[in-house]
Amino acid sequence: MAGRELVFAPLGGIGEIGMNLSIYGLGDGPRRQWLIVDCGVSFASEEHLPGIDLILPDIRYLVEERRNILGLVLTHGHEDHMGALIDLWPRLKVPLYATPFTAALFEARRLSEPGAPEIPVNVVPLGGRLALGPFDVEFINVAHSIPESNALAIRTPAGIVLHTGDWKIDPTPLIGAPTDQAKLTALGDEGVLALIGDSTNAVRDGRSPSESDVARTLAELIRTAPARVAVTTFASHVGRLRAVADAARAAGREVVVVGRAMERVVQVARETGYLDGVQDFRGVETYGYLPPDKVVALCTGSQGEPRAALARIAEDEHPEITLARGDRVIFSSRTIPGNEKAVAGVINGLVAQGIEVITDRDHLVQVSGHPRRAELLDMIGWVRPKILIPAHGEALHLAEHAKLARQAGVPHVLLCRDGDLVRLAPEGAAIIDEVPFGRLYKDGALLVDAQSRTVAARRRLSFAGIVSVALALSEKGALVADPEIELIGIPETDAAGRLMADIARDAVEETFETLPKPRRSDPDSVAEAVRRAVRSAIAERWNKKPICHVHVLVV
Numbered sequence: 153m154a155g156r157e158l159v160f161a162p163l164g165g166i167g168e169i170g171m172n173l174s175i176y177g178l179g180d181g182p183r184r185q186w187l188i189v190d191c192g193v194s195f196a197s198e199e200h201l202p203g204i205d206l207i208l209p210d211i212r213y214l215v216e217e218r219r220n221i222l223g224l225v226l227t228h229g230h231e232d233h234m235g236a237l238i239d240l241w242p243r244l245k246v247p248l249y250a251t252p253f254t255a256a257l258f259e260a261r262r263l264s265e266p267g268a269p270e271i272p273v274n275v276v277p278l279g280g281r282l283a284l285g286p287f288d289v290e291f292i293n294v295a296h297s298i299p300e301s302n303a304l305a306i307r308t309p310a311g312i313v314l315h316t317g318d319w320k321i322d323p324t325p326l327i328g329a330p331t332d333q334a335k336l337t338a339l340g341d342e343g344v345l346a347l348i349g350d351s352t353n354a355v356r357d358g359r360s361p362s363e364s365d366v367a368r369t370l371a372e373l374i375r376t377a378p379a380r381v382a383v384t385t386f387a388s389h390v391g392r393l394r395a396v397a398d399a400a401r402a403a404g405r406e407v408v409v410v411g412r413a414m415e416r417v418v419q420v421a422r423e424t425g426y427l428d429g430v431q432d433f434r435g436v437e438t439y440g441y442l443p444p445d446k447v448v449a450l451c452t453g454s455q456g457e458p459r460a461a462l463a464r465i466a467e468d469e470h471p472e473i474t475l476a477r478g479d480r481v482i483f484s485s486r487t488i489p490g491n492e493k494a495v496a497g498v499i500n501g502l503v504a505q506g507i508e509v510i511t512d513r514d515h516l517v518q519v520s521g522h523p524r525r526a527e528l529l530d531m532i533g534w535v536r537p538k539i540l541i542p543a544h545g546e547a548l549h550l551a552e553h554a555k556l557a558r559q560a561g562v563p564h565v566l567l568c569r570d571g572d573l574v575r576l577a578p579e580g581a582a583i584i585d586e587v588p589f590g591r592l593y594k595d596g597a598l599l600v601d602a603q604s605r606t607v608a609a610r611r612r613l614s615f616a617g618i619v620s621v622a623l624a625l626s627e628k629g630a631l632v633a634d635p636e637i638e639l640i641g642i643p644e645t646d647a648a649g650r651l652m653a654d655i656a657r658d659a660v661e662e663t664f665e666t667l668p669k670p671r672r673s674d675p676d677s678v679a680e681a682v683r684r685a686v687r688s689a690i691a692e693r694w695n696k697k698p699i700c701h702v703h704v705l706v707v
């Protein structure tokens with residue numbers, strides 16, 4: 153057994169926040185067996201990727217290697233760790249493993265998607281251990297911003313790997329146990345070859361405040377609110393939902409849950425016991441009957457999502473929930489980079505109505521679920537790995553995590569990127585190869601390769617519009633009808649008030665007339681010359697070049 157190669161390859165999540173997918177391989181060449189950890193999405197920003205909802209990792213390599221895959225283990229239920237499974241699992245059909253809450257949340261998500269396939273998940277108990285071929289996977293409890301986040305201790309004949317997943321140290325989390333320091337230290341005593349670790353907050357000094365600190369702030373803000381209160385947070389943050397519910401109860405208020413994602417998580421959390429002892433929530437239909445000082449609305453939409461509850465409330469377009477001057481809205485959430493404009497839009501909509509808005513800029517109403525530098529050092533101290541590979545972060549986060557690990561005396565710190573194949577054992581860590589990787593876009597009901605030109609063309613269209621020209625030519629190369637020209641998404645007139653359509657028409661006709669006779673009977677040559685002329689004629693007036701399509705019909 154000794155001397156067998158143990159490798160690690162990230163297919164997503166390194167160099168970006170989101171789309172986490174890691175694979176561990178044991179054995180040599182074609183006999184290598186694989187363990188997959190997580191299968192998440194990234195969220196697309198409307199500006200860069202118009203019409204795209206989600207970004208998924210390209211798993212063509214795993215499809216190729218499918219027969220050698222022993223299973224896929226989920227560390228926790230956040231979308232950046234399991235959000236790609238509904239779309240991608242049918243291509244792999246490998247056994248899935250998750251702890252009870254994650255499994256239940258996944259099932260609820262799946263059922264919410266029309267036409268989603270049956271996807272069986274094997275439920276692993278908290279703190280459980282799983283034998284998958286040569287991989288012995290132990291789930292170790294860590295605190296995070298969703299119930300049941302797990303670090304994975306992966307024991308192999310070539311050494312032990314600790315895959316931290318998403319974690320922080322919180323001595324007083326509102327739900328679940330604190331990060332299992334004893335187990336992690338014992339693992340360190342056993343000897344850890346490599347630590348693959350969360351780098352999200354590696355640029356932040358000190359320690360993250362506790363969920364209990366946030367709960368205290370929320371209780372105070374809800375207690376002192378003069379009228380209605382609405383709180384928005386990530387739907388999956390059950391600890392936060394619990395904090396809001398407890399604060400509401402202490403203030404003699406009922407909780408109304410608003411938004412489907414929130415309702416779904418509440419139901420899963422009830423079933424799995426994470427809201428035990430919390431009062432029943434009321435349906436949205438009761439909202440209108442409750443006095444303003446007797447209600448807290450728990451809403452989706454903390455990222456400014458236009459169809460979510462809070463955006464509709466801010467636009468005064470929600471059928472059941474209204475807010476008015478003097479009411480208070482608390483953003484118990486962080487704005488994910490890329491969503492700033494959307495969130496600002498919602499906040500402005502609320503403030504314009506005289507509603508008081510509270511965010512983490514002015515009160516401790518949000519803490520991160522990821523470790524800051526002092527916490528990262530604790531983890532390194534407990535586990536004492538020989539190799540550390542920063543993961544779950546953008547380039548800056550990874551570099552800072554690496555620097556910190558070197559300062560802490562980790563003998564071998566290795567920075568890698570998506571698609572790198574890293575040898576962990578034997579003989580020291582090194583990048584030895586590259587595996588196929590990439591991105592897929594969820595485009596409506598379809599998955600498209602990010603390399604395909606679909607989305608780039610859509611972006612160009614949205615930036616500079618399109619001119620469509622149709623020409624009818626005789627076989628001898630004479631125009632047999634007036635050109636048909638249509639402009640879409642282009643200003644109607646230039647600065648001098650000339651119609652752009654006329655400018656395009658002149659360009660078409662002049663070009664055609666100046667074209668040498670023999671070329672006029674060659675449709676391709678006509679199309680290309682006209683296309684160039686139209687684009688530059690419009691660009692001259694507009695400073696922007698539209699897409700131009702020329703159809704030449706020989707009649």
Ligand SMILES: [Zn+2]
Pocket residue numbers: 172230232233318544
């Ligand atoms: Zn994550």
Ligand SMILES: [Zn+2]
Pocket residue numbers: 228230296297318
């Ligand atoms: Zn997470």
